[in-house]
Amino acid sequence: MKLTDIPVVYICPDHTPKYTERKRYTQAMLEEIGFRSITHYKSGTEDYPTCLAKATIAVLEARLDDSPFILLEDDCEPFLPLDTATEITFPDDTDALYMGFSVCAGSPTENRDDGRSVVEPYSPSHIRILNMLSAHAILYRSMAYKQAVIEAMYSIIGKPGYHSDVILSRLHTSYRIYGYYHPFFYQSEKFGNTVAVRDATKIAFASL
Numbered sequence: 001m002k003l004t005d006i007p008v009v010y011i012c013p014d015h016t017p018k019y020t021e022r023k024r025y026t027q028a029m030l031e032e033i034g035f036r037s038i039t040h041y042k043s044g045t046e047d048y049p050t051c052l053a054k055a056t057i058a059v060l061e062a063r064l065d066d067s068p069f070i071l072l073e074d075d076c077e078p079f080l081p082l083d084t085a086t087e088i089t090f091p092d093d094t095d096a097l098y099m100g101f102s103v104c105a106g107s108p109t110e111n112r113d114d115g116r117s118v119v120e121p122y123s124p125s126h127i128r129i130l131n132m133l134s135a136h137a138i139l140y141r142s143m144a145y146k147q148a149v150i151e152a153m154y155s156i157i158g159k160p161g162y163h164s165d166v167i168l169s170r171l172h173t174s175y176r177i178y179g180y181y182h183p184f185f186y187q188s189e190k191f192g193n194t195v196a197v198r199d200a201t202k203i204a205f206a207s208l
Contacts, residue, residue: 003086003184006139007037011055012074014042022074022191029077034084053153053164056135060146070099073136077188079202088139091126095145095175098129099184100137103200106169111162117169119205122178127205129177134201135165137185145175181205 008030012023023040030038043055056071063069090097107114108131117132140146148171156162171177182204189198 001088002084003082003088004034004036004084006035006068006070006088007039008035008070008072009039009041009059010072010074010076011041011043011052011059013045013051014040015045018192019074025190026072026074026076030072033078033082033086047160049163050157050160053156053162056164057150057153060140060150063140064143064146066141066143068097068139068141070137070139072185073187075187075191075193076100076137076185077190079183079186079204082184089125090139090141090178091122091176093176094178095142096177097139097141098132098134098137098177098179099139100134100186101179101183101201101203101205102132102134102165103203104133105131106133106166108170111159111166113166119179125180126178127181129179130172131169132172132177133165133169135168136187136201137183142175145171148175 010026012026013019014023041055041059043051059071103116104113105115105117113133118130119127122128152167152171153164156167186202187193187197189195
């Protein structure tokens with residue numbers, strides 16, 4: 001299918017001039033790529049990352065079916081040129097397709113990273129993702145996985161500072177989470193991220 005035929009939702013607080021500029025940039029970027037359906041979700045004023053967890057819950061609860069959609073955070077930049085000719089495929093049993101990567105793995109027990117993320121080859125075009133610490137660009141597909149993510153997000157509400165991508169990484173071995181050998185988006189340093197964050201997400205798996 002065409003990438004730009006898939007609805008895309010991006011989360012951005014838009015409460016301050018800094019985030020208003022992020023919103024403008026992200027909206028313009030997605031329009032330039034050519035997405036036909038673009039939705040901005042304005043997250044709340046709670047401390048980060050609670051605001052992101054609550055926003056993720058709200059976005060997923062409004063889309064509890066097996067239809068695919070893309071969820072982005074407001075610090076994404078295309079890894080490769082994307083436009084209305086870009087095609088995207090995923091295996092029939094896909095629960096989610098990671099469109100953004102990280103070299104880091106999530107800890108199975110603690111709120112932190114835990115070494116390098118583990119992926120394995122699935123096909124000539126796709127990898128399977130097993131514990132990746134990343135949530136900035138995800139294509140959600142199955143209702144079962146969307147519900148599992150909602151439950152995971154609810155489990156960390158009230159735990160200040162508990163990062164949503166850590167809790168997501170623990171779901172990977174129980175669901176079919178795939179990606180291409182390259183990401184579609186990375187976390188750009190344009191929006192306040194460190195160079196280390198950019199370098200950790202601007203990666204591809206050339207061979208496995």
